[in-house]
Amino acid sequence: MNRRSFSKYLGAVALMPTVLKPSEAITSIQNVQEGISKQAALVPDVIAGRKLSEDEKLWMAEFFKNFDKSMMDIRATNLPHDLMPAFVPKYPPKKSKRKIDSSED
Amino acid sequence: MDRDLLFKTIPELAKLIKGKKVSPVEVTQNYLKAIEKDSPKLNAFVTVTAELALKEAKLAETELTNGNYRGPLHGIPYAAKDLFSVKGYLTTWGSRVYKEQQFDYDAEVIKRLRNAGAILIGKTAMSELAGGPPFATATGACRTPWDISRWSGGSSCGSGAAVAAGLCAFSLGTETWGSIMTPSSYCGITGLRPTFGRIPRTGAMPLSWTMDKIGVMARTAEDCAVAFKVLSGANDKDLFSIDAPFKFSKRNIMEKISGLRIGFIREDYEKFGEVEVGKAFNEALQVFKTFGIEAEELVLPDYPYEPVATTIIAAEEASIFEPIVRDGRVKDLIDPERRGEVLGGQTITAVDYLKCIRIITQMRAGFDKIFERYDVILGSSTLTTAPPIDAKMSDVFKGGNVIEAAENLTGIPAISIPCGFDKRKLPIGLKIIGRHFGEKTILELAAAFQMATDWHKRKPPLFR
Numbered sequence: 001m002n003r004r005s006f007s008k009y010l011g012a013v014a015l016m017p018t019v020l021k022p023s024e025a026i027t028s029i030q031n032v033q034e035g036i037s038k039q040a041a042l043v044p045d046v047i048a049g050r051k052l053s054e055d056e057k058l059w060m061a062e063f064f065k066n067f068d069k070s071m072m073d074i075r076a077t078n079l080p081h082d083l084m085p086a087f088v089p090k091y092p093p094k095k096s097k098r099k100i101d102s103s104e105d
Numbered sequence: 106m107d108r109d110l111l112f113k114t115i116p117e118l119a120k121l122i123k124g125k126k127v128s129p130v131e132v133t134q135n136y137l138k139a140i141e142k143d144s145p146k147l148n149a150f151v152t153v154t155a156e157l158a159l160k161e162a163k164l165a166e167t168e169l170t171n172g173n174y175r176g177p178l179h180g181i182p183y184a185a186k187d188l189f190s191v192k193g194y195l196t197t198w199g200s201r202v203y204k205e206q207q208f209d210y211d212a213e214v215i216k217r218l219r220n221a222g223a224i225l226i227g228k229t230a231m232s233e234l235a236g237g238p239p240f241a242t243a244t245g246a247c248r249t250p251w252d253i254s255r256w257s258g259g260s261s262c263g264s265g266a267a268v269a270a271g272l273c274a275f276s277l278g279t280e281t282w283g284s285i286m287t288p289s290s291y292c293g294i295t296g297l298r299p300t301f302g303r304i305p306r307t308g309a310m311p312l313s314w315t316m317d318k319i320g321v322m323a324r325t326a327e328d329c330a331v332a333f334k335v336l337s338g339a340n341d342k343d344l345f346s347i348d349a350p351f352k353f354s355k356r357n358i359m360e361k362i363s364g365l366r367i368g369f370i371r372e373d374y375e376k377f378g379e380v381e382v383g384k385a386f387n388e389a390l391q392v393f394k395t396f397g398i399e400a401e402e403l404v405l406p407d408y409p410y411e412p413v414a415t416t417i418i419a420a421e422e423a424s425i426f427e428p429i430v431r432d433g434r435v436k437d438l439i440d441p442e443r444r445g446e447v448l449g450g451q452t453i454t455a456v457d458y459l460k461c462i463r464i465i466t467q468m469r470a471g472f473d474k475i476f477e478r479y480d481v482i483l484g485s486s487t488l489t490t491a492p493p494i495d496a497k498m499s500d501v502f503k504g505g506n507v508i509e510a511a512e513n514l515t516g517i518p519a520i521s522i523p524c525g526f527d528k529r530k531l532p533i534g535l536k537i538i539g540r541h542f543g544e545k546t547i548l549e550l551a552a553a554f555q556m557a558t559d560w561h562k563r564k565p566p567l568f569r
Binding site: 044047048049050052053055056059060061062063064067069070071073074075077079083084085086 | 431433442448
């Protein structure tokens with residue numbers, strides 16, 4: 001729900017560089033976007049070992065239309081090489097003096 | 106039917122039950138009558154577990170007669186979103202794809218509530234596979250009791266409507282991205298979304314292992330605290346679940362909240378929502394001012410919150426629902442956009458997915474910094490009130506409320522409480538967001554707000 005409307009909103013933002021004479025940094029993002037859009041045009045024939053119907057390809061293409069713009073933002077993000085994935089919150093919080101109530105304690 | 110009894114809070118009902126002024130069987134039968142009469146107007150329930158409820162109520166009554174009081178949930182009827190497995194009943198996940206699905210075990214939360222003496226009265230409607238617009242529900246669009254031509258929100262739509270209409274004392278919902286906050290706001294109830302991992306998800310439908318949280322939807326912050334106390338704590342099967350202490354009491358509450366440092370998010374209500382929602386939010390800030398707390402505007406750290414949330418959910422649900430892609434049942438999902446999402450998610454690369462999970466590490470560090478300065482953050486639960494059933498979602502969720510994606514990615518807790526009504530007499534929700542494991546603080550602040558206001562006591566005129 002939110003993510004769909006967001007993707008549409010993001011779509012409008014993504015088009016802005018083409019209207020507003022983009023800087024070099026933005027041009028490089030555009031290149032990423034173009035690359036992804038080409039990928040979007042190539043909806044696969046087979047997924048999970050099954051040949052897709054024409055309807056399924058249409059639904060997928062519709063998904064890519066919005067999703068590719070999200071991908072552009074993510075791929076344009078540079079991360080330090082030592083940044084690890086986050087899976088669970090740390091406990092206890094930094095300033096807490098309370099004792100951990102767990103079997104490991 | 107005793108309408109007054111239907112709208113009692115958990116402590117009020119517990120007092121009556123413990124004092125033998127009313128029996129668990131009477132309370133249960135009262136709710137069952139209300140469900141029979143009112144649920145069809147709302148499409149709130151998918152399955153009414155009347156037989157099980159009466160059996161559990163009779164057991165509770167016997168135990169109470171024998172002086173075996175299990176605590177404040179003993180004899181209290183509740184409802185659970187239809188994504189929690191309950192032995193002997195269908196668990197449809199809101200989808201016609203899974204309309205015949207049954208599990209031979211109870212979800213961990215169902216077990217914990219049963220051990221506390223609570224009575225499962227039914228399973229509530231939900232958006233298909235916990236996401237999508239109003240029409241994407243196998244049992245028909247779920248309506249808010251405040252105006253049955255409008256949506257109760259998603260995806261815990263039935264859990265929100267059932268509490269608001271007085272069809273149960275409290276309910277269980279889940280949130281991956283807005284699914285407790287939205288229906289709590291649209292239905293004018295109190296909804297707690299705890300820290301990621303505090304309530305184990307064993308036996309609940311997964312949508313996103315990284316973002317799914319189970320929460321409580323009820324009338325007051327105190328109700329949420331009572332149920333949360335029973336539900337929280339790790340178990341072996343949910344590898345992400347965590348143990349942490351929790352205590353809540355309304356005693357000396359003004360003293361406890363004094364000195365809290367509050368930040369707030371200024372939304373563009375004119376552009377993304379409704380001006381009246383913004384007005385109610387500003388008035389809520391004034392209530393905190395009467396507590397001696399001055400809120401300070403804050404700016405969120407700049408991260409691609411929504412693209413990251415979109416990608417993680419799409420990738421994880423693609424893995425979870427891969428079997429229906431393989432056998433072609435994906436075609437039977439109600440919402441064509443969702444079919445595309447489950448299909449398209451199959452192509453997300455591991456590199457992109459892991460990058461998103463790594464970005465969360467940065468987001469958490471950003472929020473750690475915010476919580477060095479503030480104890481809680483205030484925002485609007487939704488930027489609009491309940492939309493018409495046939496409203497286009499792109500017209501309802503036009504942008505703004507970016508913090509909602511941030512909260513759900515970082516796994517910090519939040520509570521939604523009613524903070525006013527618009528001109529159409531639809532409820533407006535205020536969101537209090539805390540740091541990891543900060544449930545006590547947000548519940549205390551919410552309880553203080555509810556001591557100073559009466560928005561949460563209002564009942565929908567059609568269901569009084």
